[in-house]
Amino acid sequence: MRLAASSETLSGDKMPLLATPRPSGSVNSIADHCVATGGQIARWAISLDALLADALGRTAFSYHLKKEHSEENLQFWVDCEAYKKTEGEGERQQIAFKMVKKYIGDTAEIPVNLPHKLENCVKTCRLWHYDSFRLQQNHIYDLMRRDSYPRFVKSEQYRRLMQLGTF
Secondary structure (H helix, E strand, O other), rough: EEEEEEEHHHOOOOOOOEOOOOOOOOOOOOEEEEEEEEEHHHHHHOHHHHOOOOOOHHHHEEEEEEEHOOOOHHHHHHHHHHHOOOOHHHHHHHHHHHHHHHHHHOOOOOOOOOOHHHHHHHHHHOOOOOOOOOHHHHHHHHHHHHHHHHHOOOHHHHHHHHHHHHO
C-alpha cells in the first residue's frame, strides 16, 4: 500500500515533513503530500543505516531531531557524505573549510557535539582528503544511533507514520 500523508495528518501540532537536508545544511519543506509505503516506513525501525538510506526516512528523522534540538547532527552527517564524494582537490578544500566553520568548535555556526580531541584533529588540518571527517562523522553517527534514533522509533511521530502506512 502507498501512503500519502499531509503534514496535518501526522501530528496534532501540524508537523511539517521536511526534506532531506541539502549539503548546505538547510532543510526545505516538501510538498503537502509525501508518498511512502508501510513497508518503507517499517524498515526505518530496522537500523539507523536503513533510515539514513531512505530520503523520506531522513526527512522524518530530521523533524524528530529538530524537536530534540540536535538536527545539526544529521546535517553534519549528510554534509560528510557529500564531502566524501567531492572529487576536485580545490573544491574539497573549500568545502572542508566551510564545514569546519559551520560545525566544529565553540565558534561554529551550528556546532556538533564532538570531543575536544576530534575537534582539534580536523581544525588543525591544512590539507583535507576525502575521509578527513571520518572520525567526526563516525562519532556523530554513534550519538544518533545510541540516543536520537531509539527515541525516534519509539516516538509518537513514528507511531503515527506507521499507522498511516498500515490501513
